[in-house]
Amino acid sequence: MGPCETFHMSACRAPRRLTSRRRVALLAAGTAVAALTLSACGDGASGGSAQTRFVQGKNGVxxxxxxxxxxxPELSGESTTGKKLDVADYKGKVVILNVWGSWCGPCIAEAxxxxxxxxxxxxxxxxxxGINTRDSEKSQATSFEExxxxxYPSLFDPTGRLMLRFPKGxxxxxxxxxxxxxxxxxxxxxxxxxxLAEDDLRKMVEPLIAEK
Incomplete structure (x- = not known):
């Protein structure tokens, strides 16, 4: 089962009559408007940037x-339970950050x-x-968590703003x-x-635990 939704706006075609208006809005308002206009795409995922120096593992990691x-990037805000949450507070630990939605079938499978x-x-x-996204109400997220x-806690990010904070490349x-x-x-x-299957998740975590 593939990912529920992709974040690349270029992969989704908007109606032709909105193209010029959208370009003007993005130029005028920048990333904030881009965050609000993220749209759903089909299943599947895009590859990394050409500037990304990563090694693609056989296990998909x-x-x-x-x-x-x-x-x-700076990732902070209100949690799904209404508390302040800042990823930077956990510096010194290995942080595993999962982006999920209560409506997402694969998220349910990996939970x-x-x-x-x-x-x-x-x-x-x-x-x-976690970063909970595309749930319009916190109650949807907390019901999933229960x-x-x-x-563990999750940031509540219904519009997907936090995902756009990750640096290019x-x-x-x-x-x-x-x-x-x-x-x-x-x-x-x-x-x-x-x-992620359990074994693949462990393969992601264990090498970082071993690092000094």
Missing amino acids: DTVKKDQRQPA PNFSKVANETKDKGVQFL EHKVP SLNPQSIPSTIAIDRHGKIAARSIGP
Whole structure:
């Protein structure tokens, strides 16, 4: 089962009569407007930027060498339960950041894997976090978290603004679900596009636990 939705606007064709208006809006308002006009695409995921120096793993996890990693962007806001949440507060830990939505079939399929690995690695310096997106109400997200016993918090990002903060050429999230691994120094170390099996999730986490 492939990803629910991609984040590249270029992959989705808008009606011809809106093209000029959209271009003007994007030029005038920049990234903020782009965040609000993200639109749903079909299943599938796009490849990385030509500037991204990543190695594509056989298990679908892309990784970056330690000396070539880019800093993760500022990712903060309100959680699905209304609390303040800032990814930077977990610097010094390995952070596994999962982009998900309660409406997303593959997100439902991978949820038990994330809950299990999160619980098993929390005493090894690993912090799982989520970015909930495209849910219009927090109650939709919290119902998902309760049903699937998600043991970690998620940022509430209904319009997808946080995904656009990732630097160009980095291993940025490009679909729902996507998973980003951030090393202990706050740098983007790995990415998976699409749902992750338990073994593949472990293969993403364990090398970063071993890093000094």
